[in-house]
Amino acid sequence: MPDTRLTSKNSRYYAMLCIGVLIYAASLLVRLGKLLIDPSLLRDAAVYLNWVNSWVETGDFYFLILGKAPMAPPLPLWSIKTLMELTGVDAEIAGRTLSLFLGSLIPVIGFFFALRFTRSIRISLVSALLLIVHPRLVEFSVQPIRENWYIFFIAALVFVLCEAVRKSTVLKWGACGIFLGLSTFSRLEAMEFFPVAALILLFLVFFKKISLKEMLLSGIALCLTFGATALLVLWGIDFDSRFLSMDLAWNVWVRLLAGWLSRIHL
Amino acid sequence: MTMLEAFEKIPKGVNIIIFIWALIGLYLLIRDPKFKKDKYFWLYTVVIAFMVAWRVAIRILTSRYAAGLIIPFVVLASVFLVNSVKRRHLIVRLGLYVLIAVTGFIVLKMNLDSTTRNYYSDTIAEIYEDLGQSRGKDYTFLVEHDDYSRIYFLTHLGKKVGRIKDEEVHDFVFGYRRIYPDTILNTPSKNITDEISRLDNMRLLASLIEKKTSKRIKKQFIYAVSGHDECVPISKSQIAPRAENDLLENGDMEELDSPEESFGKLETYLGNEALIRAVDPALRTPRAAYFTFVPPDEPPAPSAEGAPGAKDYDPLINGTAILPGFSMQSDFSIDGDRSARICAADGTASLMFEKRVQSGRYEYSMLVQGETGTEICVSYEVCRADGDRELRTVALLTLPDKRLFQVRTRFSAEDLADADFFRVGVSVRNGEAFFDDFSLSPVPAEVLTARDAD
Numbered sequence: 001m002p003d004t005r006l007t008s009k010n011s012r013y014y015a016m017l018c019i020g021v022l023i024y025a026a027s028l029l030v031r032l033g034k035l036l037i038d039p040s041l042l043r044d045a046a047v048y049l050n051w052v053n054s055w056v057e058t059g060d061f062y063f064l065i066l067g068k069a070p071m072a073p074p075l076p077l078w079s080i081k082t083l084m085e086l087t088g089v090d091a092e093i094a095g096r097t098l099s100l101f102l103g104s105l106i107p108v109i110g111f112f113f114a115l116r117f118t119r120s121i122r123i124s125l126v127s128a129l130l131l132i133v134h135p136r137l138v139e140f141s142v143q144p145i146r147e148n149w150y151i152f153f154i155a156a157l158v159f160v161l162c163e164a165v166r167k168s169t170v171l172k173w174g175a176c177g178i179f180l181g182l183s184t185f186s187r188l189e190a191m192e193f194f195p196v197a198a199l200i201l202l203f204l205v206f207f208k209k210i211s212l213k214e215m216l217l218s219g220i221a222l223c224l225t226f227g228a229t230a231l232l233v234l235w236g237i238d239f240d241s242r243f244l245s246m247d248l249a250w251n252v253w254v255r256l257l258a259g260w261l262s263r264i265h266l
Numbered sequence: 267m268t269m270l271e272a273f274e275k276i277p278k279g280v281n282i283i284i285f286i287w288a289l290i291g292l293y294l295l296i297r298d299p300k301f302k303k304d305k306y307f308w309l310y311t312v313v314i315a316f317m318v319a320w321r322v323a324i325r326i327l328t329s330r331y332a333a334g335l336i337i338p339f340v341v342l343a344s345v346f347l348v349n350s351v352k353r354r355h356l357i358v359r360l361g362l363y364v365l366i367a368v369t370g371f372i373v374l375k376m377n378l379d380s381t382t383r384n385y386y387s388d389t390i391a392e393i394y395e396d397l398g399q400s401r402g403k404d405y406t407f408l409v410e411h412d413d414y415s416r417i418y419f420l421t422h423l424g425k426k427v428g429r430i431k432d433e434e435v436h437d438f439v440f441g442y443r444r445i446y447p448d449t450i451l452n453t454p455s456k457n458i459t460d461e462i463s464r465l466d467n468m469r470l471l472a473s474l475i476e477k478k479t480s481k482r483i484k485k486q487f488i489y490a491v492s493g494h495d496e497c498v499p500i501s502k503s504q505i506a507p508r509a510e511n512d513l514l515e516n517g518d519m520e521e522l523d524s525p526e527e528s529f530g531k532l533e534t535y536l537g538n539e540a541l542i543r544a545v546d547p548a549l550r551t552p553r554a555a556y557f558t559f560v561p562p563d564e565p566p567a568p569s570a571e572g573a574p575g576a577k578d579y580d581p582l583i584n585g586t587a588i589l590p591g592f593s594m595q596s597d598f599s600i601d602g603d604r605s606a607r608i609c610a611a612d613g614t615a616s617l618m619f620e621k622r623v624q625s626g627r628y629e630y631s632m633l634v635q636g637e638t639g640t641e642i643c644v645s646y647e648v649c650r651a652d653g654d655r656e657l658r659t660v661a662l663l664t665l666p667d668k669r670l671f672q673v674r675t676r677f678s679a680e681d682l683a684d685a686d687f688f689r690v691g692v693s694v695r696n697g698e699a700f701f702d703d704f705s706l707s708p709v710p711a712e713v714l715t716a717r718d719a720d
Contacts, residue, residue, distance in 0.1 A: 002532065066666070106337070108469070109337075110336075110340060110341070111339045113337060113341065113635070114340075114341040114344060117310055117341055118341065118344075118345060120348065122348050123341070123344045123345055123348045124344075126344035126347050126348055127340050127341045127343075127344040128347055129307060130284065130340045130343060130344060131336075131337065131340055134281065134284070134336060134340065135281065136279070136281060136336065137336060147330060149332065150333065151333055151334065151336065155337050156335050158337070162310075165306060165309065166306075184708070189321075189334060190323075190334075192316075192317060192320045192334075195316070196316060196317075197692050199316065200309065201306075201310070203309050207305060
């Protein structure tokens, strides 16, 4: 049985980096293979690309939110549009490129999350392997759909949350807020991590890992960075569509909250 | 949708094999003394349980909503896989290796299945071919779901068509029943074909396609449904005189004159009965930017001047809209002196006739001749007094060659229900065509019934 324990801090760091790069390369290869075999577009992917095209050609995101597509995920559409404008590629190439990039990173984050969760490198490697070949993740990764953004950001969020649980700092909770904001603007379901974060903070106070003051500070940091991220995303959308930001922000927020609340049927 | 359905969607979203492995993995972790006393482990377990409960509470609509659970469940599944092969008897270990290999094979197969499951890659081409054969290859139809952005987008990209579910097929057929929906089913659905055949003004062109996929024969039924639309080649000697009861007085375009002289005449001539508009190719919806009539002494809009479709012609009517590439003039004759030429270099330009008529059945026809490959869209717009409008596509066809064609289509009473007035029109997409002899005539019910029987 080979010794998988990594002793030196530096060697451990480089070993982890190498493993991460290898996982990413393997993941990317599998996804590229899938794309070569089956380049078809899912229906929803076609819808998103259609919206992006409309947005690019009209410079108007407002009508998507208010009329045509009230549930349009702003962040994935905006990032596809931005890549299109920066590189001049069409919507499909831009969407697939971003999806491949983010989708291939998911097994890497999964590996580090498993390492934090189980503290076993063997389990983490098996997790990464399963995530590399997971049929649904592979399929998502080659399609320009919002799931890639959503899974990537919540995976990053969960990883940072784990870090914050082990050693809570305001900085880490602030990072959680950023990923929470990004994932919420990719898919509304990410709002579930608000109560999760609250639960974790209460847990940490209950087990005296942090003081009440630290809990409040951490919570405020999370909310502030979440708000800042949300405003940045809205500013990006607004910047392109040249609409009053407060008007758009108000509509987006109302819709997000209304959508969120309306779906709870306890 | 009940909460219990979430328990079906979650394993499906996570992958059923991994879901089972994860449950066993969780059980192993709970029993593991190292984790049993670890409060962090319990915190994570509670968080995962909360994520599951959240999805049950909000009643997830599809298995994709469970995508957020994939990573935690995969980690738990890995716990099972790693724990199952250590510190056990050789026989047990071998058995577990076999179990893992078999389930791993199933996961791999799922991956391959998802890769090869695109049975519809050549759908559009096959329907094209099928319709062409069924009508003697005189012309072909562009089969497309207009108004339905996703399919529209796919067909315009020339991309492979993704999976279409049974219930969506139903929506296509009944929601957009005048548009040649190609409906694709994995299994033949007699109910749908029966219902289609009962619909007024509909015709079913059914096609069975067998496709070999992963060493299995998949049968697909493809239904092309249309109204009584006809698009037949016609010679000039076959052109019938105008019907006495024709509601379009301006059906012949002879009144149109040369560009320099005719604008005022056209304005008077078309008056309030016609309008020309361009549909934004980006929106691909009836959210149109309307062309407005511009007095001839006003300079043409710069965008139209330099546009690819307009540069060869002197645009008779220029748009103040921002959309370039559209023109209309009348220097070519199909029948009589002059015909309308509609050119849309990049996008859609439409000519519509507005009629305030009583509800009833009508036949709408026109002569068309144009560049090979030009897309012609016959449509009508139901207008209400409160300003509400709804544009419906009747037929989409691509001109196969430069011959003269007669296009005929019919509107039923149901089509015009709730309309205070309506507009019939024709659009040109990505090309140019000449039109003449627009005609809108009431159709006696008995005639329609006789044709339906055919």
